[in-house]
Amino acid sequence: MKGGRTVKLRVLIVVAIVLLVTTIGSFIALGAYNRASAFIYSKALVSAQKSALQATVDFDNLLTPVHASVRHLALNPHLRKNSFDEWLKAVPDIVDELRSTKGAGSYFIGDREGNHFLVADVSRRAIDIDSAVPVVAQYLVYGVERSGLGAGQSSLFYLDSQLKKIGETIKQASPAYDPRNRPWYREALNQGGLIRTEPYKFFITGEIGSTIALATGDRGLVVGADISHHALDEMLVRYRLTPSSELVLLNSNGQILAADRSKVFAGTLRRAPEVKELQHPALAVLGTMLETLKSSAGADFELQSLEVDGHLWHTELLRLPATSTDSIFLGIGVPNDELLSAARMIRNEILQQTLLILVLTVPLAAWASGFIAAPLSLLTLKARSIRNFNFSEPIDTSSFISEVRELSSALSQSSTTMAHFMDIITRLSGEPDLEKFLPTLLTLTSEASHSQGALLYMQLVPKAPLELVGGRWQDQPIDISAVDPSQQFFAVAESIALHQPVKQAADAKKCSKLGLPATATLSVPLLSRDQEVLGVLVLFNDKPLDENHVSFIQVLSKFAALALETRGLIGQQKALFESLIHLVASAIDAKSPYTGGHCERVPEAAKLLAQAACDETQGVYADFSMTDDDWYALHIGSWLHDCGKVTTPEYVVDKATKLETIYDRIHEIRLRFEVLKRDAQIDYLTALNEGVEQGVALAERDAKWRLLDDEFSFVARCNTGEEYMDDDRLQRLQGIAQRRWLRTLDDRLGISGEERQRKEEQPVVALPVWENLIADRPEQQVSRPPDETFDKGNEYGFNMAIPEFLYDRGELKNLSIKRGTLTVEERYKINEHVIQTIKMLNALPFPNALSQVPEIAGGHHERIDGNGYPCGLTGEQLSPQARMMAIADVFEALTARDRPYKPSKTLSQALHIMRGMCEGGHLDCELFSIFVRSGACLQYAQRFLHGDQLDTQDLLRFLPASDDQASS
Template identity: 35%
Template sequence: MSGSTRRLSLQFLFIFSIVFLMLLTSGIFIYQGMRGSETALVSAAGESARQLSATLNERIRRLLEPAESTLRLLSFDSISAATSMPERLGRLQVFSEVVANNPMIGAVYVGYPDGEFFLLRKLATEKQRNYFSAPADSAYIVQSRSLQPDDSITGEWRFYDRNLRLLDRWQMSTYQFDPRSRPWFMRASESNDVTLTPPYVFFSTHEIGVTLARRSADGLAVIGMDASVSDLSAEMRSLQMTPNTRIAVIADDGKVMAYPQIEEHLQRSRRDISLPMVQQLNAPALEYLYKNPPTKTGPQSFSVNGTDWFGVVEPLTAVHGNHSSVYISLPANELLAQTRSLMISNLKLTALMAVVLIIIGWILGHRLTRPLQRLTDQIQALTEFNFGSQTRINTRLKEVHELSGVIDKMTATIRNFLAITHVLSQETRIEAMLEKVLRRLVAATGLSGGAVYLWNEQENCFVLAGTTAVSDCPTRIHVQQQPDGSVTRNERLLSDQLPASDSWHEVVLRNREQELLGVVALKVPAEMQHTDKADFHYFVNEMTGVVAIAIDTRQLIESQEQLLEAIIKLLADAIDAKSPHTSGHCQRVPELAILLSDRASRSQQPRFRNFSMSEADRTVFRIAAWLHDCGKITSPEYVVDKATKLETLYNRIHEVRTRFEVLWRDAELDYWRGIASGEPETLMQDQLHARQQQLQEDFAFIANTNIGGEFLDEEAVVRIQQIGDQLWVRHFDDRLGLSQEERERYDRIPHPALPTTEQLLADKPDHIFHWHGRRPPVEHDNPANRWGFDMRAPEVAYNLGERYNLGIRRGTLTEEERFKINEHIVQTIIMLDALPWPRPLRDVPRIAGSHHERLDGNGYPRRLTSPQMSVQEKVLAIADVFEALTAADRPYKPAKPLSESIRILFFMARDQHLDPSLLHLFLESGVYLEYAHRFLKPEQIDEVDIPGYLQKLEELLGVSV
């Protein structure tokens, strides 16, 4: 048989046969029943439509017949011959009885050939009274037009209560209703019987109705009455067969005479209100039915906008002379809802029966094919590389049972081998890795337990690294001498010191260089002790060989990590040792930063709820903290240590003092020259003393200015210039005794002839040190700036000018020297970014180089803002500042107490220098105090108003932290 032939299982065929026959039979019966029910329902709908049409005809007859009878009686009333208003009002009682006793009649009126008009209208509702602005108790209104002697016609309205008492009368000059122009007047004048108008909207009340009119018996007037058919539209709602059935009375010209909620569809213009056309009902089914009337009796099926409908049209005969029909459209889904519901119920019952039969068929088929199917599934799982399932088949078939057991063992072995490879690739701790691998190795080989020993070269012994299913193995096994490379993998090194009650199989572990790594000792159960086959030993040795490679790799990684940690700490120690100004800064900052970051990762405050640190994150942060100032290794020591304004590699105040000494000697020489030339000795002594006193004062001022302890005002700067303008004579060449680099710098400057006169304090060209290609790329628009720096570098690298340095307003550093100190963070980022960091450590340069940034974007070197900084970067900034404030080993400043340090931290947080939420956590969690007890002197730990600072920080944050 072809390999592509589809094969069917016995269980499937068994189930399929039962279910197919049942579904086929049920489907035939359900279809026949549904078709019969639909036919019956459609026929019933047609009969209901005919009954509805008959009902409407009957209701219209009941509405119109009493009105016609009343109208015939009124045609003999004397009001037709009344020529004056009092005569007509004399018939008011008769007219009121007509409208009061017939609720459908809203008004009775008389029209005369000369244009006069008399109408009585009942005001039954508040809406009608409001429409005519009638008095409160009005029950009737009389509207009349009377012919005056001058042939003019005047209008008048009279309001009466229920007892026909006159309440008010209005002269209505605007009431220009001429009955002779109305259709009812004209039609009745030409007929001897009652005439009936088509339904229309009454001019005064906006109700829908018809007008009945008849010429009086004497032929002198036309009597009419308005009969409202608005209730007919309301009653049509009760005749709907389904919720969305549409019923309408439509004339042949398409005008809708009755329809539920017809008031909403009335067509209003500025002068008139008319009945809607069928197209204006927003009823597509009725519109379709009107345009496509049925050609045969009974319901017609049609579809509109994807919806199926049934339509019926029945003529309306109750309104004489008015050709109209009743149009009924029924949605098919509602008309046939009951049938379809019954069909669904039958289908559900059929489905239930199918499920029951499937279950029965499945149970019967499963009992027949279950063992073979499960065996097939086991083998199929292996072909699909699924080694997770292990289920022994319990069956009476011996061969199937044994084959299932073999497959289970093979699956378990493969699964344990895969688990070993997973552990070797994922577990970073060597002890945990060895214990997990050993457990899987024991399970894969069917042994009862085992132990792993690692070779400790320093102690010349094997150290227990992990066990499984054994508990009495010694933790250390000493040997007389280190095993050498001649030891084979199967040599027994530990058996003499392992529990003698058990049988052990040892495998010696070696690396690629055949150096001893350790020993794997496997406990062999009693039932397997006879197994001494080469295949078993080969399998175990190969499995443990993978372990040896993993151990060697892990030890190499750990040694490299230890070397990296040592180099990092060595660099930090070198920076601290390089300058007494940093001292232990690089060691203490990581301690404080790790303390605060751990508290932030464990904090439940809303601001830190999404912040957490894995072990890898902690490693990155620890390395970044240790290296945060590594760029200081490039900072010139004399700049970092500069304590006076004239200090470079030495304090140049001594040069200045020597020049003052020269001027002192010059003053003495001037004294003796004056004496020799015959000047009065007293005068010369006074000049000498005055000059020497001035020199003493000037040097004292320059020396004090050199310290830089106070702010230098403009007056002091002017005095420096004045003192510096004094001249002295240099007789010796300043180009002698120079280094090669310094001589090259002087060669670019003109060489004056000796002796030469120089200023006491000068800013010379040789004081300027240019960048000469070493300008750091810190400007934002610098093409070489690939680190995102945003700083301004000074024009020159250094300016050692004496006046320039003495003129420093505050402190001892020039702009160039301050940039050189700040440049250490630039060099930190450049140095760290140049290293080939592995992927998990790639954030080290970013974190290490951001602790001088500010939240408001005014920090350096990249002017980052708060959203651009991570929590770790903000933590490192706080740690860096707090350590610097509290350090007690700085030679240039005393250590600050806790209270002053925290006060400064708060001001920096307020000024958007530090993160307020982290400072809040720093204080609230007690990190500051924990650090203080470890690194601060006892006298520094004073009282701090922590609650007060916390409240201020919460106000600063604007929310409850």
């Protein structure tokens, strides 16, 4: 794995043991917690179902005695009469029923006249009346006796535990209460049997409860008992599963029969509450659950889980088994935290035990890991030494772990093998010469394979048979001169055919031909990466070779093949690059006859000067030397110093006249002069027609012709560039240019798209039109593309002034060139070849050793005084090789005979000119002095100059006046 963080094995073992113990403990704790939770959940469900059964029993136990008491009182003779006095006689019986039934808070009777009689146990319930209840009062007796349609009067008194009367209050009865309007009275008469009302608020006590009532006969008498839901609330408390559990008893209409009202209701109750009024969120869902349970046939319970204030609650609704009452449902809300408290306790205890085990395990794990990791740590140090290419330390690590022992042995063998390979790599990679490389290869492979000797067959020519190129026997070369190189010994052909090593027993006859004792051989083919045979390595070994040894030799042979192939590829690549260099240089020389063999001759002059500088024993260059890479860089740079000329248009390089582009435009001007002469002829004929004397008209025509001929002759001489254009010549040229001629044809027809685009930038002129004989027209100015410009401070350091236009082909401007034939734009285009040379060479991926090639090639137009181009570098900023190139370039240009635009200089003339260039700050004085003193210039002249150019042998007279100029 590359990158990332690592960890020591000792730490890893400790961490692994800790993680193992932690994981096992955590899984045990989690498993125990899950099993306990599942058990508690199932137990809670069973407990809820048991609570439902117990609630059914308790509910029946609460209501059954009340039912019996109501039936019993309905048979009481005093209560079966419509007489208030008779009802008073039944008070002891009613008190007995109150004492025997805990569920009922009061018993009462009402009739169809609106009379009402009630006996209540004030110790069980609060009484909602105006008068204060005496302290010793045990029972309350309240009656309403009506006469006719009047409100009647009410009577209220209390009884102590001995049924002694305590006070009495008689007042007009309240019209708000009439038993005949109460639900228990109407339902008892309508149904005819024992009934239980829906929960409602009691008139006397103000409590919420239900009434048990029974009609006693046909005289409209109804006996009943009030059952307050407080009794049911106390019953529900016994069914709580956890301290914070919430329970509620519902009927099928969703009315609350019993609940802990202080928790589930808010405000003062004025009527029977409904399930939707429950305040606790865990119970608020009971309404939906009740509807679901009622609509589900055969279902006895409904369960939901929800989150309340960040805590999980489980809400369950159970249908109580069939009782003597209507359908009753038990709702239970249980907080999950309390329900699973026992499970969490078990989990925490297991985790605590796991932590204790960890505390005891870590020291033991640390000791064991150190004992296991110590040999590996030692092997790591050995491996680190191998990684640092230190193979001197022996590897012998003892351990009771077999894998560690095997690793130690394998690492030791690897160290030995790598030591051999590194020695081979070091010694072979440092030998670039193939003639020296082959003996080294034979020696090293013999040593690494523990062989007595070796032979090497190679394919010297592509697709040719292998030839014997060398051999070694016990550190001595084998004389192969007496052996036919193409003769193949020792199973060479078999190994080539099989592409596998081939063993051969000792063959005394074959060995004797090489002057060797009879020895067994192993022929190993040397295959390229494309499985092409490069050669065969024959190893002599008098000991039997096992498969491991053969495998090692096979791997070794692959490296030998790779080394041979690499050197072959490098040679081929270098040859290919050399061919491309010559191809580019030849193309440049062939492009224009004006350059001739320039690119071929400059490298020779540069190398002669470089060798002379290396041979210098005094002066600035006394310590100057060049490596093989420096020589190769100079070779490439000198051959490609003008490669940028491939981008220079030929008509610019070869421009022989001022008006020449692709063709010489002097012919256009000549034609215009012809037109003017034809106009003179027409004027002559017109004059004759008008009666002018022929002699006069003819003399006038001839005078015009002579003038035009003279003016054209002058323009033609201006075009050649052979004469300096002084002010008088320029003024005369301007005068001639002002002559007018009549153009009648559209000059936008039949032209290229590029020229048409330039013309369209100017307005169309109506024909015919009088134009100047010689003119500079806007369409003759070619704009410079943005990619042919560069900013100040560019990456190459170019600082040449760039003309505004790419070309300016104005006729008058070109003819007005004072010296030569080139405009400013064309001169820049020619000089730009150095810029293109630098750009092109910088685009090539030269290795670091050849990184100076662009500077060598692109600096031959720089000057020592910094006034050269394209970068304006000074002598101190130029390398010695770049300064050598400048001298070689100038010398070749002066002496070349293949340039038709100028005669070649003799040796003395060239050296004289170059001495002046040195003194003028153009060339390096010290290098030029070496070029002259060493005779390098004469060697070049003898090879490339004609005999008539070799006009001097006295070279020292051309040394600069100050040849001690610094040229570092």
